[in-house]
Amino acid sequence: MKKTILTGLRPTGNLHLGHLFGAGQNYVKLQNDYEFFLEIADVQALTDNFNDPEKVRKNVYEITTDLLAIGIDPNKVNIFIQSQISEIAELTIFFSNLVTISRLYRNPTVKSEMAQKKELFGNDGESITYGFLGYPVSQAADITIFSGELVPVGDDQLPLLEQCREIVRKFNNIYGNTLIEPQPVLSETTRIKGLDGNDKMGKSLGNAIFLVDDEETITKKVMGAVTDPSKIKKDDPANPDICMVYYYHNLVTPKEELETVCSECKKGTRGCVNCKKQLIKNLNEFLKPIKERRKQYEENPEIVKDILEKGTNIAKKRATENMNKIKEAMKIDY
Numbered sequence: 001m002k003k004t005i006l007t008g009l010r011p012t013g014n015l016h017l018g019h020l021f022g023a024g025q026n027y028v029k030l031q032n033d034y035e036f037f038l039e040i041a042d043v044q045a046l047t048d049n050f051n052d053p054e055k056v057r058k059n060v061y062e063i064t065t066d067l068l069a070i071g072i073d074p075n076k077v078n079i080f081i082q083s084q085i086s087e088i089a090e091l092t093i094f095f096s097n098l099v100t101i102s103r104l105y106r107n108p109t110v111k112s113e114m115a116q117k118k119e120l121f122g123n124d125g126e127s128i129t130y131g132f133l134g135y136p137v138s139q140a141a142d143i144t145i146f147s148g149e150l151v152p153v154g155d156d157q158l159p160l161l162e163q164c165r166e167i168v169r170k171f172n173n174i175y176g177n178t179l180i181e182p183q184p185v186l187s188e189t190t191r192i193k194g195l196d197g198n199d200k201m202g203k204s205l206g207n208a209i210f211l212v213d214d215e216e217t218i219t220k221k222v223m224g225a226v227t228d229p230s231k232i233k234k235d236d237p238a239n240p241d242i243c244m245v246y247y248y249h250n251l252v253t254p255k256e257e258l259e260t261v262c263s264e265c266k267k268g269t270r271g272c273v274n275c276k277k278q279l280i281k282n283l284n285e286f287l288k289p290i291k292e293r294r295k296q297y298e299e300n301p302e303i304v305k306d307i308l309e310k311g312t313n314i315a316k317k318r319a320t321e322n323m324n325k326i327k328e329a330m331k332i333d334y
């Protein structure tokens with residue numbers, strides 16, 4: 001029997017390089033050896049985008065198209081829409097008794113995301129909603145309703161998984177051994193930084209290179225990327241380790257070329273403008289096959305819809321079976 005993998009993405013925008021290196025490439029590898037459920041987490045996206053339902057709906061299709069473009073095989077992976085699996089919402093309610101409000105406030109992921117969303121939740125989180133504070137509970141339901149054993153995530157998500165494991169242990173203690181405690185699977189590259197030097201490239205952070213970005217957009221973004229601030233003149237030596245341009249060279253530039261970039265930068269024989277142009281060229285080349293594959297799906301959006309429908313049907317079946325066991329354990333199987 002193959003082990004079950006569950007992971008998810010929020011339909012809040014297109015996929016960016018962070019998703020590709022931090023998550024997507026790992027999914028493509030894992031899809032051959034596991035039973036794979038890939039959730040398009042629209043309900044979770046609504047927790048901080050409840051006032052923009054159009055955006056979430058549009059991005060359900062956008063992100064699915066991106067996933068197919070990077071090589072997710074719909075015959076191996078069940079891509080499904082979270083809102084269509086009502087058992088997740090049901091289980092979230094059952095789980096909400098097993099977690100304290102103070103524990104949710106202490107979750108480091110919730111804390112840092114709350115701080116990033118001051119406009120919505122206030123300077124000190126005083127306007128935080130019940131839904132957003134509780135999204136880790138809903139995420140625990142996402143994983144367990146499919147009896148997910150392995151969860152590939154970026155390291156920003158580890159505290160959420162830890163919280164899920166706590167909920168599972170508490171559930172099993174009270175209602176008997178019913179749920180599986182999931183394990184995280186980290187990618188080799190755990191977190192990709194943003195163009196602005198921020199620790200994380202994020203869809204909602206305005207610091208990302210998206211896989212769908214055209215050449216002009218990529219040029220504009222790379223030209224504005226943060227470099228070593230002590231380099232003023234073209235021939236000043238610089239430190240590539242604090243330069244975002246070199247950081248992305250590392251991801252897409254062939255090894256030999258990369259060594260030259262590094263040594264010339266340190267010696268001061270390379271200007272930043274040329275270095276950026278070289279990165280732009282390499283990024284475009286790297287993204288070309290992804291964009292070509294994407295185009296086939298863009299031209300046939302009904303294929304994307306069919307893939308989502310099929311994946312959602314399979315997910316629904318699994319969720320229904322598990323919900324029966326959960327209700328039995330909780331003695332609410334009337």
Ligand code: ATP
Pocket residue numbers: 008009010011012018019021022023152153154155156157189190191192193200201202203204205
């Ligand atoms: P949002 O800002 O809306 O939360 P996001 O960019 O954080 O969007 P998610 O959909 O929340 O994207 O995350 C999907 C997956 O991609 C998660 O496993 C997450 O850890 C991973 N991920 C997101 N950004 C990065 C990054 N910069 N580096 C590595 N992994 C990332």
Ligand code: MG
Pocket residue numbers: 010
């Ligand atoms: Mg996120």
